Amino acid sequence: xxxxxxxxxxxxxxxxxxxxxxxxxxxxxxxxxxxxxxxxxxxxxxxxxxxxxxxxxxxxxxxxxxxxxxxxxxxxxxxxxxxxxxxxxxxxxxxxxxxxxxxxxxxxxxxxxxxxxxxxxxxxxxxxxxxxxxxxxxxxxxxxxxxxxxxxxxxxxxxxxxxxxxxxxxxxxxxxxxxxxxxxxxxxxxxxxx
Numbered sequence: 001x002x003x004x005x006x007x008x009x010x011x012x013x014x015x016x017x018x019x020x021x022x023x024x025x026x027x028x029x030x031x032x033x034x035x036x037x038x039x040x041x042x043x044x045x046x047x048x049x050x051x052x053x054x055x056x057x058x059x060x061x062x063x064x065x066x067x068x069x070x071x072x073x074x075x076x077x078x079x080x081x082x083x084x085x086x087x088x089x090x091x092x093x094x095x096x097x098x099x100x101x102x103x104x105x106x107x108x109x110x111x112x113x114x115x116x117x118x119x120x121x122x123x124x125x126x127x128x129x130x131x132x133x134x135x136x137x138x139x140x141x142x143x144x145x146x147x148x149x150x151x152x153x154x155x156x157x158x159x160x161x162x163x164x165x166x167x168x169x170x171x172x173x174x175x176x177x178x179x180x181x182x183x184x185x186x187x188x189x190x191x192x193x194x
Contacts, residue, residue, distance in 0.1 A: 017065060022036050022039040028077075050068050051065075140190060143188075152181065160174055
């Protein structure tokens, strides 16, 4: 904490100003009393770094210091309210247990997606669900034998009668393969999409 005359070269007005402004910030933008000393230090370091630009011909020293401190506070608040860091969006700790989870020891951190976002907080749930379905479909199809993979591909654009004509096989043969395909999707946990 910076106190008047506690360090050589630090202006008493600057120390008082910074202490006052840091106290005003506590309770705003998610800042707590625990953050106050860090705020004071950050404001003082910024002010000391900018004092070399002070020109007495352009204004009073106290006005210059006040403007520098207020601009730094504005920058701090802007960063805290930035969409990617907005402290108001953080409603839970990543170490909190997952509500309704099967495993009592599971924590939210275990649900963080590979892109660094929480599954239901970071993106639209419909988009997340579509991505999950796409991934599961690709996984199941990749595990199929080549003839069933080919049938999957053809079913995207043609019906069974067209595929049977194109391949020169009876539809009953294709329906047998379709049964195997459905079984593979059920085994892969995709029964609801059949």
